[in-house]
Amino acid sequence: MGGGFYISKFVGVVGIVFGAGAVATVIALAVVYSQEVAKNEALSPTNGGSTIKPPVTTPGGSTVKPQITTPVIPTTAPSNEPWDKYRLPDTLKPDHYNLTLWPRLTVNAQDLYIFTGNSYVVFQCVKETDLILIHSNKLNYTKWGDDHLAKLSALGSTPAPTIKKSWIQPTTQFLVLELNGKLAVGESYQLDTVFVGELADDLGGFYRSVYTEEGEEKVVATTQMQPTDARKAFPCFDEPAMKAIFHITLLHPPMTVALSNGMEHGQTSFDKTKKMSTYLLAFIVSDYDYINSTNDNVLIRIYARKKAIADGQGEYALNKTGPILKFFEKYYNATYPLPKSDQIALPDFNAGAMENWGLITYRETALLYDPKMSSNSNKERIATIIAHELAHMWFGNLVTLRWWNDLWLNEGFASYVEYLGANEAEPDWNIKDLIVLGDVHRVFAVDALASSHPLSSREEDIQKPEQISELFDAISYSKVPIMYTYLNTFAYDNTVYTDLWDHLQMAVNSTGTSLPTGQTVHSIMNRWVLQMGFPVVTINTTTGLINQQHFLLDPSTAGSWIVPIRWMNTGLVQQQIWLEDKTAIKPEMTVTGNNWILANLNVSGYYRVNYDNTNWERLLVVLSSHHESIPVINRAQLVDDAFNLARAKYINTTLALRTTKYLRSEREYMPWESALDNLDFFYLMFDRSEIYGIMQTYLKYQIEPLFKHFGNITGNWTNVPTGHMDQYNQVNAIRVACSTGIEECQTLTKGWYSQWMKDPANNPIHPNLRTTVYCSAIAAGGAAEWEFGWDQFQAATIAIEADKLRSALACTKQPWLLNKYLEYTLDANKIRKQDATSTIVYIASNVVGQSLAWDFMRDRWNYIFTQYGGGSFSFSNLINGVTKRFSTEFELKQLKQFQADNSEVGFGSGTLAVSQSIERTTANIKWVAENKDSVQTWFTTEVPKE
Template identity: 35%
Template sequence: HRSKSKMHFRAVRSLLTAIVVLLFLKRRASAYLAPITFTGNLPTPTPLVTDVRLPTGVKPLHYNVTLAPYIYGTNVSEFYFTGSMQVRLSINESTSNIKLHSDRIPLTAADIRVFDSKSNKNYTITRCMYDEERQWYSIDLSEPLTANSTDVVIGIAQFKAPLQSDLRGLYVSSYIENGTKKYLATSQLQPTDARKTFPCFDEPAFKATFDISIVRKKSLKSISNMPSKRVTKVSASDWFKEMSDSNQVEKEDFETTPIMSTYILAFIVSQFDYIEDTDAQMRKYRTWMRPELLSLSEFSLVAQKNFTQFYEAYFGVPFPLKKLDQAAVPDFNAGAMENWGLIIYRESLLAFDSRKDRSSVYQRIGSVMSHEFAHMWFRNLVTPEWWDDLWLNEGFASFVENIGLNNLRPDWNMDSQFVATKQMAALEVDSMGTSHPIYVEVHNPNQISEIFDTITYRKGATVLRMLHGFVGDEVFRKGVGNYLRQNSYGNTFHTALYDSLTRQYSESTNKSLDVGSVMDRWIKQMGYPVLNCSVSTAARRLTLTQNHFLSDPSQVPSYPSDYNYTWIIPVTMGTKQNLTSGTPEDVSGFVNWMAEKEQSFEFSPQDRARLLDDSFALASAGYLDYSIPLNMTRYLKSETHYVPWSSALSKIGYLHSMLHRQSPEYGPLSAYMRDLLEGAFNDVDLTTRTRTPT
C-alpha cells in the first residue's frame, strides 16, 4: 500500500509536469518556431579511442623547461607564450620510435632534436606525425636507440603557442586594481594539460625531476614549485618579438624539483605580493595574492604552517620541500590545486574577510586548505599509477581533511560534520541506478574529468572512514605511514595500501584481516546495502540480511557487479545494557525510543543525523511509511547540534518543495516546520561576534 501510494504520487506529479511542459512548448513553438521535418538516420557518435597510454619502453628522467609568457599590453588575443624544453630519457628497451604528448603546441621535425648527450651524436628523424586524438607526436628515427641508455635527449629549442584564457594549461587571468586592468599568467595542469604547456610525457607514472625557468619583465614576480635559485638578464627579443630592450627582461631559474608527475607542476607570473612565515626547520611559508587582498590572508598563513606540521606528525613522514607557497588567483577552474610547493586556489577560497564573510566561509577555506595539504603526501609524494585510482587521492584527502581541520579548530567538531557534508551526499547519489563504482577503468583523457565527482570524493572518503573505523586509528596511521615511506616518489595501485594495512593489522592485533577482500566490494561495485534486522528473543539472536539499496527500486544498476551486489560489512553495535538482559524492541518500538528526548540524546550527533537520514531514504524508496521519519523529527525541538538539523532540514525541505501550495498537505507540513524551528531559532545567539582568524 505504501509503495502504491508513493508510485501514485510520483505518477500524478510526473503527469502534471509533462502537461505543463507540453503546453509551454506548444505555445513557444506556435509563436517562434517553424515546423521542422527530419529525414534520414541520426549520425553515429564517433567512439572514443582507448589506446591512449604511452609506451613504457622510453621514460623521462629529467626536464629542463623554460617558459616565457607574454602578458604585456591590453589586447588579450595577442598574448602568447614561448618556451624551450629538453628531456633526458631512460631507454628501457631498444626502439626507433618515441611518442611525446603535446596539445595546442605546433611542432615539425625541424623543431625537434634527438641526440646523445655524451657523444653529441644526432639521431636523424625520418618522420614526425601528430595524432590529434591521442594528443602525441610520434617521432620515427633512422636507427634504434640502445636499450638501458640514459644519455638520449629530446630537445626543442623554441616553441610558441597562444596564451589562452580557458583556465587550462598555462593561461592568462586578470583583475582590476585602482581602475586599471592587470594581467597574470598562471597554470592548471591537472589532469592532462601539462601537454598544453610544453611537450612532455604527460601521465602520472612518468615521473621525473624538473629544472624550471621563467622569463618575464623585471617589474613582475615569478613563482614555481621550488625556491628561486638565481635571476639573470636575457635578451628580450629572444623570447618576445615585440621587445628589444634587454634591460626589461630577466630569467628566473628555480631549484631542481624532487621526482614528480607533470600535472603537479605550477607557474605564476604576476604583480602579486606575499606575507611569509618560517618554522623550526627554517622552511618558508608564503601566501601570495593581489596586493589589495593581502590583508585577508592572515588565517591562510597560520593554517598553512599548522597543516604542514600536523600531517607530518599524522603520517610520520616529513614534508620534503624547503618551501611551501600558496597563491590565490582570480580565475580558476577548481576550488584549488595541490601543486607540490605551490598550491593554487580560487581567490574566494583563500581570502577571508572577517567583517562580512559568514562563518561557513571561514570553515570552507579551512576545509579546502586541509584537503590540499593532505595531497602533499597522498598524491604528490606517492602517486597512483593511473587515473583509475583517482579515488585513492581524492577520497583520502576528503577523509583526512576533517581530521587536519579538527586539529586546527576543535571547536568546529569536524568529525561529526563529516556525516552531513560528505556521507549523506554520497549516500544520496550512490542510491541511484545511474551511479558508478568508486574504482572505474579510464581509457581516454575525456573520461578522467568525468570521475572528479561525488562518488570519487565523498563516497571514497566515507569508505576510507569506514576502513579507519574497523581497523582502528593506530593500525590505520601506522599502515598509511608505512605505505607512504615504502612508496615515496613512486607510483602505486590501491592494492599497495591494502597490503600495508593488512600487515599492520596483523602486527598490531595478532589477528588476520584481508583488507582487500573487504574493500574491493565497496570500491568495485556501485551502491551500498540496506540491512534488515530480525530478532529472535527465544534464541537471543540477531539476524542481518542485506540487499542493494536503490532510491527507486525499479531502476536497473548501470554497472554489473562481480560480487552480485553483496558486501562484507563491518558492523558496530552499541547497547545501553548487556544484550542478555531485557527484551529487544521491535522496529516501531525503536522509533518511539528515538522520539523520547532522554533516550534520543544517548546517540551521538552524527548517529542522530544518520538515523534521520536513513529513515527518510527508506521512506523515499518505499521501505517505510513517511509517518515514521516525520515522527522521528519530533525530538528536534530539543536538538541543539548542527548536524542532525542539517540532515532533517534537507529531507523535510525536499518534501516541502515537492508539494503544491494548494495541496492539503502543504499547510500542515509548513506549520510543523515552523513549530520545530521556533525553539531552535529562539536558542540562537544573534549577538554580533568578531570572527578573529586564529
C-alpha cells in the same frame, strides 16, 4: 566519537593511527565532497589555427625567426596505430625536463595573449622502438633545420636515428615522431622543442587570470595541470606514472614575481623539483605581494593581490599552515620533503584548490579570510581546504597513483584527513563530526544510484581526458587508510590500491589485530573497492536476524560486504561485531520490553541501518521523550537513514516524516541540518503542487522554537553564538523561519537589508548571516533590491563577499531578473568563468528559475560546452543541479531528448551525470506517484490547528 579511533567517514576495515609506537586498526570507507576542478578547453591557437609570430629563443639561447606552420596530419591514419590510442606506450621513460617559458602579459598584434617556450626532455628507452609519442595540446611548433617539429639527440655512444616524419595528432593529443631507425634499449636521448601557445582564459594548462586593482587591470599567468593539461603548457609525457625532475625557468617583466614548485634563485630560475608527476607542476607570474613565516625550517608564504595582503587577508592561512604541516608530519611519521610551502590565491580558478608540490593554488575564497566579511563557514572552508591540500604533499605527491582509475588513492584519504588537520588548527570546533553531513550523506545520494561506479575502475576503461575528469566525483573521493611504511616504500614512486592493502596487512600482522576468521585486508577491502554502492543492514531485534542488501533507491540485489557493526543497547555502548555474509543470527541483537537498539554508533561505518517496525517505534519514542540519550551524530543519521530507506521502499514515507516531529525540542545543528537536507527532496518534488502550502505550515511550526531560541541567546540578534555548530544552526533558524513565512524573521531581514541600501558604506549584517539575509530580502523584494545587490556584487573587492551576493541574486522571484542573470553567466566581464556553472545551478535551485535555467542550458549547450571545456569538472554539477527537480514524464522526455540532441556535441565530464539525471528523474516520477497522497494526508494531519 566512540572508543578507539572510530571515524565518522569510515566503514572500518583497516586504517592506521599512529601514536607512541602503537598502530590501531580501523576499517576505512572514506566518503568525500566533490571538488569542482575544471580543465577547460576554450578557444586557443590550435594546430591548424592562426599563425602567431613572437620572437622565440632556441634551446641554445639564440633568437630565431619562428617558422610557425600548420603540421601535416595524416588523413588516413589506421585507427589502431599507437598515435590513435590515448595512453602512452611503455617504451620510453622520462628522466628530467629543462623548460623555459615566457608568458606575455599584454596582447600581441593579433589581439592574443600568448606564451613562448623551449624545452628539452631527457628520456631513456626501455623497449626498442622507432616511434616517439609525447603529449601536446594546442601548441604551435617552430620547425628545426631538418624541417621537423622537434630535434632528437643521443646522449650515449650510439647515434640517434633521424626523424622520418613528425606531426600533431589532435584527437589523442600527441606530438608524433616516426624515426628512420630504432632507439636502443638502455640508452638516453634528448628531445628539444620550441613552441607557442595561447595564454587563454580557459582555466586550464598555462592560462591567464585578470583582475582590477586601484583602477588598473592586471594579468596573472598561472597554471592548472590536473589531470591532463600539462600538455597545453609544454610537450611532456603527461601521465602520473611518468615521474621526472623538472628544471624551470620563467622569463617575466620587471616588477613582477615568478613562482614555481622549487625555491627561486635569481629572478627567473628555480631549484630543480623532486621526482614528480606532470600534473603537479605549477608556474605563475604575477604582480602579487606575500607574507611569510618559518616553521621548523620550512618557509611558508601566502601570496595574493597586493591589497588583499595589505588588508591582512592572508594572516589566517599563514597562522594555520604551520600547525597543520606539523600535525601531518607527526601523523604520517614523515618529514615534509620540501624547503618551502607557497600558497597563492587566484581570482580565476575553477577548482577549490590544487595541490601542486610546493606551490598550492587556491580560489581566493578558499584561502583569504577577512573577519569583517568572512563568515564562520568561510573560515572553516579555508581551514579544511588548506588541510586537504597539505595532506596531498605526502599522499598524492610523494606517493602517487599509477593511473587515474585509482584516483581515490589520492583524494579519498586527503579528504578524510582534512578534518583531522582542521581539527588541529581549530580544536574547539569539533569539526570531525561534520564529516557525516559534509561527505557521508552527500556520497550516499550518488552511491545509491544504479549509475554509480566502483571506487576502482579498470585502467582500460579510463582512457580519454573527459573519462578521467568524470572520476572526480563524490565516489572517487573515498576509502583510503594510511601508514608510514606505505609512504616510505613508495616515496617518489607510483602505486596501485593493492599496494596499500599489502602494507595495511603488515600492520595488522605486526599488531596482532584480529580480523574475521579467514579474512585478510585484501579480501575485506576489495569488496568495498571493486563493487559500487554500499549495503543497508537490516536488524530484527526480536529474532536477532541481520541481513544486508545492496542499497539502491530503486532496489535490487548485488554482492555483499564484510560489515563492522557497533551499536548501543538502550543507551549502553556495546562491542563491535562483524557481519561477514548476507545474513547472520546474532542473539546479542535481540531486545525486549521498552529496550531498543541503535546500530552504526557514531556513524563509524559506511552503510545504512534498517530495523523491524517495533524497534523503529521505540526509537521514535526515545526521540520524542529524551532525545539526548542518542548521540547527536546518530540523531542526524537516524533521520537521514529513515528518509532514504523510505525512498527505497524499505519503510513507509510517513515513518521517515515522523522522525522530524521531535525537532521542536532539538537545538543541535547536525540533526536539524540532516532533516532540512532530506525535507529539501520533498520541496523539490512538491513545491509546484498543492502540497507546498501545508509543508510550509508544518515546517514553520517546527522551526519557530529554534528561531526564538537563537533570538534569546543572541540578545535579540545582536550577538553571535559562541559555539561553532550553534553559529551554523542560527543560520538555519533564520533561513527556514523567513522562507516559511515567520513575520518576525522577514521583518528582521528586510530591515537589515533596507538599512544597508540606505547606507551602502556600512553593512549592518553579520558575515555569518549575510548569505541567508541577502537571499531572504531579495526574494521578498523587487527590482530595487536586486539591482542594489548586483551593484554591490560588482563593487565587491573581496571574493567571499562577492560569492554571498552572487548566490543571493538567484533568490529573486522575478522571472525577468532571473533571465537577465542567466544571460550574465555567459559574459565573463559580469560573471567570472569559474562561477558561471554554479550561478546557473543557483538559479535552477529557485523554483521560479528552474525551468528558465533548464531552457537556457538546453538552448545554449553547444556554446557552454565549447566555451567552458569538455573536460570541465563543473559539467556534472551543472547537469545534476539543473535537473534535480525533475519529476514528471514530460521532464523525463525532455531530458532524454536533450541527451539525444547533443550526442554529437557531447557532455564531457557530465556524461555520467546525464545518465544519473535520467535515472533519478525516473525514480522521482515513481516516488511521487506512490507517495503524493500519503504525504499530503500526513502533513494535513500534523499541521497544528489554529
